[in-house]
Structures are given as C-alpha cells and as structure tokens.
Amino acid sequence: MRKRLKFTFFIAFLTVAMVILFQVTWVYNSYKASERNFITSARFALRRAITSYQLQQNELPTSLQYKEPTLTFFQSTIPNRDSIALDTPKVIKRFNAKFTTVKVDEENKDALLEILGRLLSQQMHTPLNPDSLNLFFKKELLKENIRVPFRLIVSTNAKVATDHAISVPVNFYRSPVIVQAIPKNQSLALWRQNIIPASVSLLLILLSAGSLLIMGKMIIRQMRLNKFKNDFINNITHELRTPITILKSSVDALETFGAAADPEKLTRYLKTNGVILNKMDQDIDRILEISKYEQGVIRAQLKRVDVAQLAREVSNRFNLTLPDAVLINYNLSQPMVNTDPFILDSVFSNLIDNAIKYSNHPVHIEINFQPIINGWQLQVADKGKGIASFHLPFIFDKFYRVQTSDVHEVKGYGLGLSFVKELALILDGEISVASKPDQGTTFTIRFYDK
Known part of the structure; x- marks a missing residue:
C-alpha cells in the first residue's frame, strides 16, 4: 500500500512538474515571439517613415500622381547634323535628346517612390533631421498599434544594423547612414501584451499545484481516518467484550455455582450487572446521539x-x-x-x-x-x-x-x-x-x- 501510494505521488509530482515546465517554456517562447514581432513591426514602420520623410522633402514628377502613373527617363542625346542650321546664329539645339516614358504599376509604385525620394535627397544633399523624422515615425507606429515612445539616432559611418536592433540603413548617400530607433520601456510593453497568456499560465500552474496538494491531503487524511476507524473498531470491541465477559461470568455463577440461592450474592451480582448494562447503554446512546447531531436531525432549541x-x-x-x-x-x-x-x-x-x-x-x-x-x-x-x-x-x-x-x-x-x-x-x-x-x-x- 505504501509503495503504491509513493508511486502515485511520484507520478503526480512528475506530472505537475512537467505542466509547470511546459507553461514556463510556453510563456518564455511567447515573450520572445512578441519581442521579434515588435522589432519587425517597429523596423517596418521606421522604413516607411524614412520614405515618407524623404518624399515630403523633395518634389516628385507630377506624372506619378496621374490616374495611370508614368515616369519619363532621359535615354540619350543625338547630335544635330544640320550643318546649315548650325551656321545660323539663332540656332537653339545643337543636340536632340531622346526620352522614354514608361508606365508604373501600382504594385511597384511604393518601391519606386522610395528610390526616387532617396535619390533626390542624395542629389539635393538633404540631411536627415531626427526631430522631423520622428513625427512621421510616430504616425507609422500607430498604424502598427505600437504606443511605445522611441528616440531616433542618425549615425554616419556606422556598422550594419543587427537583427535585434530597430535600425534601417539609408543607401545612396556618400557616407553610410543608419537610422536607429531606441525604445523606452520595451519590456513593459511586451509584458502588457503577454499579461493575459502569462496570467492564464500562472493560473494553470497554481491549479495544478493546488490540485496535487489537495489530493495529497485527502489521501493522507483518508489513510489517517481509516487508521482511526480501525482503532475505534478495535477499541469498541475491547470495551464491549469486557462487560460481556463480566455478564457471562455473573450469569454462569448464578446458574452453575448456586449464587442465586444466596440473597447477598444475588444482589451483588445483579447490581454489578445493572451498572455494566447502564454503562453500555450510555455508550450506545452517546454514539447514536453523535450520529443524529452530525446528520442534522437534532437542532438547537434556544x-x-x-x-x-x-x-x-x-x-x-x-x-x-x-x-x-x-x-x-x-x-x-x-x-x-x-x-x-x-x-x-x-x-x-x-x-x-x-x-x-x-x-x-x-x-x-x-x-x-x-x-x-x-x-x-x-x-x-x-x-x-x-x-x-x-x-x-x-x-x-x-x-x-x-x-x-x-x-x-x-x-x-x-x-x-x-x-x-x-x-x-x-x-x-x-x-x-x-x-x-x-x-x-x-x-x-x-x-x-x-
């Protein structure tokens, strides 16, 4: 019985330990996934903010605003071979320029705008202003449902950004430029996102541990109650056997040894038997009375x-x-x-x-x-x-x-x-x-x- 109980408790403890380990691992992985999603979303918002900022700083071709956007490219120049025209003092063109107009697909428009914005910023030598860029960044963060304050840093001659940093390299500049966004209270924001899963996990852990504790107490209490019950049975058997033995001896004395013929002995035996029977009757009434009170049969009369x-x-x-x-x-x-x-x-x-x-x-x-x-x-x-x-x-x-x-x-x-x-x-x-x-x-x- 004890070996079986120990084995049961071992399996129960092992199960609870595995549940706790699983819940802790799940919460940790959920936190890490939220952290990766946060970095990816913030980096995407920063890239869009840089594009919007550069586009606002430069004037783009109006053809891109058409219903069907187009873009005209300078292709090459052709020398003017009209010798008579070249000798004319009022000649205007010494070369003929060749242009090509292409239609811009809607799917590629955003990428084209990003490239144009950066190229124009390079040609105009327009530096990145962190304060102005931060206004665009806040708007993009709201689109990603991110409400964590950031501080922007523009670095030149910086190394390539790591995967864990919220940074975007800006190409087409003479010197490499990296815009880095440093969040404030990132951990707090991530825990707010994971507070419900973490709370549910903690509740499951507490319920598992509590169930094991209650089960253990119930088993131990049941074993103790079973022991007490056996002790009670042995005790009451002994308590009943003693007076029954005395009563048998008294009756045997009255029947076998002629004690009934002696008034003094008869009175003494009957008195002893009466005391024993009254004691047994009181014990039985006491046990029955306890049972009645426990069952609620008897109520208080105040x-x-x-x-x-x-x-x-x-x-x-x-x-x-x-x-x-x-x-x-x-x-x-x-x-x-x-x-x-x-x-x-x-x-x-x-x-x-x-x-x-x-x-x-x-x-x-x-x-x-x-x-x-x-x-x-x-x-x-x-x-x-x-x-x-x-x-x-x-x-x-x-x-x-x-x-x-x-x-x-x-x-x-x-x-x-x-x-x-x-x-x-x-x-x-x-x-x-x-x-x-x-x-x-x-x-x-x-x-x-x-």
Whole structure:
C-alpha cells in the first residue's frame, strides 16, 4: 500500500512538474515571439517613415500622381547634323535628346517612390533631421498599434544594423547612414501584451499545484481516518467484550455455582450487572446521539439559561472527592444567556470528563465564562498531562486519540472532542485549544450573539 501510494505521488509530482515546465517554456517562447514581432513591426514602420520623410522633402514628377502613373527617363542625346542650321546664329539645339516614358504599376509604385525620394535627397544633399523624422515615425507606429515612445539616432559611418536592433540603413548617400530607433520601456510593453497568456499560465500552474496538494491531503487524511476507524473498531470491541465477559461470568455463577440461592450474592451480582448494562447503554446512546447531531436531525432549541448553575450541576455528576475541585468563574454581565441547555450540558460533560481522564491527581479544573465582542466565551482548563503541539490540529477529528505511553491506557473511543466541536457548530460557536505537555490544556468556545 505504501509503495503504491509513493508511486502515485511520484507520478503526480512528475506530472505537475512537467505542466509547470511546459507553461514556463510556453510563456518564455511567447515573450520572445512578441519581442521579434515588435522589432519587425517597429523596423517596418521606421522604413516607411524614412520614405515618407524623404518624399515630403523633395518634389516628385507630377506624372506619378496621374490616374495611370508614368515616369519619363532621359535615354540619350543625338547630335544635330544640320550643318546649315548650325551656321545660323539663332540656332537653339545643337543636340536632340531622346526620352522614354514608361508606365508604373501600382504594385511597384511604393518601391519606386522610395528610390526616387532617396535619390533626390542624395542629389539635393538633404540631411536627415531626427526631430522631423520622428513625427512621421510616430504616425507609422500607430498604424502598427505600437504606443511605445522611441528616440531616433542618425549615425554616419556606422556598422550594419543587427537583427535585434530597430535600425534601417539609408543607401545612396556618400557616407553610410543608419537610422536607429531606441525604445523606452520595451519590456513593459511586451509584458502588457503577454499579461493575459502569462496570467492564464500562472493560473494553470497554481491549479495544478493546488490540485496535487489537495489530493495529497485527502489521501493522507483518508489513510489517517481509516487508521482511526480501525482503532475505534478495535477499541469498541475491547470495551464491549469486557462487560460481556463480566455478564457471562455473573450469569454462569448464578446458574452453575448456586449464587442465586444466596440473597447477598444475588444482589451483588445483579447490581454489578445493572451498572455494566447502564454503562453500555450510555455508550450506545452517546454514539447514536453523535450520529443524529452530525446528520442534522437534532437542532438547537434556544432559551434563557443560567450557564453557571448548569456547569455546577454537570460537575456534581462526576465522582470527585476532596481535594479535587472544579472552580467556576462567572464574569458575564447578565446572569443568563441565550443557548440550548441540553447541547451545553453535553459540552460540559465531555470537556469535564476529558479533563478528568487526562489530569494529574488531585484534579483541578477551571470553568471560566468571559465576555467578548458580540458574544461570550466558555473556557474549560485543566492542569493535567497536556497535549504535544503535533497532535493539536487533529484532536477534533473523529476517532483520533493521542497515542503515547502515558495515556495509552485511558479508555475512550476518540469521539468526545469531535462531538464537542459538532455541538459548538450547532450553537454557531468556534472551538479552539491551547496546550503544552505537563502544563495542562485549555479549551475555548466562543459564542456570538445573533
């Protein structure tokens, strides 16, 4: 069973680790892809901005603005061979020029405009102005849905731009020119783009880890509960077998050894049998009562109760002799509180019985009633053996019993404190415990006014 459980946990941890690794890798790759797309889009916007800037700085042929754009090229010159015309003083042309007009396709128009703009800028010796260029760059960035501020730098005699830099080389200049765009808060912008995928990935990681944690706790708790159940069965079997053995011995004595003929022995045997049967009946009623409260069959019936008097009545039922003592401290402003006397009776009985079982002799128990904000609290404290801190989170679990050499022989089913917690919840109360070994234990129940 343990090997199978270890193997199950190993597979679960391996699965969660792989899910976490996959999610982290996916987020990293998504971030890198966004970074590449950002650089590519910004570089494309910068190239278009340079083209727009150069076109505005120079006057282009009007034929490019026609419905069907054309461009006329100078092809060659032909000397004027008219000798008579050459001797005429009013001759105008010594050469004839030959031109060619071509039609520009719409698909190639943008590329042609870019080349013309750069050629004209070279011929006119027009330098690049970063401030003016930045205005065109901002407009192009908005088209790419990029809202990160940039700083433009125009460098001459610069090296070729790298793939990770947002830079564009400007050709046709006598000296190489590179326009570089330096972003501000690029990482922040990229994380804004990836915040939703990263959040979903983080949520999946948390859900996977949380599911594993909950599953592990459930399995461990189920194993512990199964152990407690087996201990409870063994314990209750032992507790029932002992009185049954006594009853059998008593009946056998009455039948076989003639004890029925002796009035004194008969009375003693019957009295012993009555005590044992009453004890068994009380244990059965207690278990059935716990089941009814857990199923919600029995509900609280609130009324005005003198809780201090109720505590005295319950403590008087226990066989305490001097110098044993139960001290009751009542510090509430009202003599009576609104509660269910039968439920509170069971709470007192279980806590006092528990304190007596685990107390040193002489027994000393304090029952304190104190006011709190919007209610009151009940404390039952003893100066007994105490409980180690390891056991405190589990003592209200059903069937749980502290297994130590000191208290192993204390009789019980591990149901008392679980029952008290259930009763406190029915009264809308909150129960807690504070304890240290050899210093005693204090149970505190806080009841809040409705």
